[in-house]
Structures are given as C-alpha cells and as structure tokens.
Amino acid sequence: MxxxxxxxxxxxxxxxxxxxxxxxxxxxxxxxxxxxxxxxxxxxxxxxxxxxxxxxxxxxxxxxxxxxxxxxxxxxxxxxxxxxxxxxxxxxxxxxxxxxxxxxxxxxxxxxxxxxxxxxxxxxxxxxxxxxxxxxxxxxxxxxxxAPDKARSDKKPRLLNSCHAFAADGPVVARLWPEHWTGGEEKSAS
The missing domain is CATH 3.30.390 (Enolase-like; domain 1)
Structure with missing residues (x-):
C-alpha cells in the first residue's frame, strides 16, 4: 500500500x-x-x-x-x-x-x-x-x-524475537521453527 x-x-x-x-x-x-x-x-x-x-x-x-x-x-x-x-x-x-x-x-x-x-x-x-x-x-x-545438518536444528534461530514477524508466539515461528514456538494451540502461518 x-x-x-x-x-x-x-x-x-x-x-x-x-x-x-x-x-x-x-x-x-x-x-x-x-x-x-x-x-x-x-x-x-x-x-x-x-x-x-x-x-x-x-x-x-x-x-x-x-x-x-x-x-x-x-x-x-x-x-x-x-x-x-x-x-x-x-x-x-x-x-x-x-x-x-x-x-x-x-x-x-x-x-x-x-x-x-x-x-x-x-x-x-x-x-x-x-x-x-x-x-x-x-x-x-x-x-x-x-540445511542437511540436523545438529543445528536444535539451536535457537538468530531471528527469533528479532521483529514482529519472528515473534516466538507468532504464526511465522510456528511454521518455520515449531520447536521454538511459544504460542497457544493454533499454528496458522501466514
């Protein structure tokens, strides 16, 4: 817009x-x-x-x-x-x-x-x-x-909580890093 x-x-x-x-x-x-x-x-x-x-x-x-x-x-x-x-x-x-x-x-x-x-x-x-x-x-x-290195997947993503889109309780984190998601039940990612 x-x-x-x-x-x-x-x-x-x-x-x-x-x-x-x-x-x-x-x-x-x-x-x-x-x-x-x-x-x-x-x-x-x-x-x-x-x-x-x-x-x-x-x-x-x-x-x-x-x-x-x-x-x-x-x-x-x-x-x-x-x-x-x-x-x-x-x-x-x-x-x-x-x-x-x-x-x-x-x-x-x-x-x-x-x-x-x-x-x-x-x-x-x-x-x-x-x-x-x-x-x-x-x-x-x-x-x-x-990406193939599974050992890195347990690490906290650098972008987590770095902006509105990457809020730990938000839909983007739920989709990209569900293991770090802190939101409620719904995990709809937009």
Whole structure:
C-alpha cells in the first residue's frame, strides 16, 4: 500500500542509499554501502565553490569484508564529495573496525567509536545499516548450505524475537521453527 497523496510541495533534497552484499571467491563476504545526497537547487560552498542542482553534496562509500562469523577482516571508506575539505580525514578512523564483530550491540559500538568527532555521521549511519545487510546476505546462503545438518536444528534461530514477524508466539515461528514456538494451540502461518 503506498503512502497517502501528499500536500502540494516542492522537492528540495534527495538522499539515496545503495547497499550490496557479495560472496567472494576466497570465502569471505563484501558488504558495500553508498550514500549520495543532492539538492534541487544550486548553492555556494566555501570549500567547493558553486554546487549546482543534482551535484552530490555527499558521496561516500564503505566496504566491509567479513568472515562467516561476521568478524570484520578489512574495511575501506571513501569520501568523494563532501561540504568541507576536512571530511575525508575521518575515513582512516574506520580501520578500527577490523576485528570487531557484527552482533548484538553493533550499533552501540559504532556510536561509541565514531559517534562524535571520531568519524563521519554519514559513513557511521551506513555502517549501522550494513549490519542488517550483512545478515541478509550471509544467513540465507549459510542456512541453505547447512540445511542437511540436523545438529543445528536444535539451536535457537538468530531471528527469533528479532521483529514482529519472528515473534516466538507468532504464526511465522510456528511454521518455520515449531520447536521454538511459544504460542497457544493454533499454528496458522501466514
């Protein structure tokens, strides 16, 4: 269902996020993100001079290389467009991610490490979303590959109680993981 029709308005700002997940030939995973901000109007910028409509105000990219345990093995961050000449100076700080693991608490770790002057707001925002993209990339593939492994079926699914759809007492869990379902009698899955 789409949003309701808006009031009359003028478009001013556009932010585009693009996230992609890749399986590498060496068995590792690359998760990449890009943010591009543009304006519909031109403006003067002390660092860049005139920024014309549609020209990126922000254009930043990040790549995390992960292993199967979601541990960051390598990171690369770049700032191609920014409102200040100093902005790209924050990108080397993201090397501190190497050795960290995407797991519960990932967003808080990012806030602690890069939430103020230690990082770039936009790159840090992308890294918060990249955690979810990593799970969406890696978990389905690993689950398919491990499907015949019955020993894993007794483990609590990572997604259990992670959102409304995966509530332990809900119909999706009743269908996917009946051994972990905590609902009543009815197990209708939708």
């Amino acid at each position: 789409p949003l309701s029709p808006p009031s009359e308005r003028e478009a001013l700002h556009n932010r585009q996020y693009d996230f992609r997940g890749y399986r590498r030939a060496d068995g590792l995973w690359d998760i990449e993100g890009r943010i591009v901000d543009t304006k519909t109007y031109g403006f003067d910028n002390e660092h860049r001079g005139r920024v014309e409509p549609g020209t990126p105000v922000h254009d930043m990219q990040v790549r995390l290389t992960l292993d199967d345990s979601f541990t960051v093995r390598a990171v690369e961050a770049v700032t191609d467009s920014s409102p200040f000449a100093i902005c790209p100076g924050a990108t080397p700080n993201y090397e501190r991610l190497v050795g960290m693991r995407i797991a519960p608490g990932w967003r808080e770790k990012l806030r602690q490490e890069f939430g103020s002057t230690g990082g770039c707001t936009h790159i840090t925002e992308m890294l918060m979303a990249i955690g979810t993209v990593a799970f969406q990339t890696i978990i389905p593939i690993k689950s398919r590959e491990n």
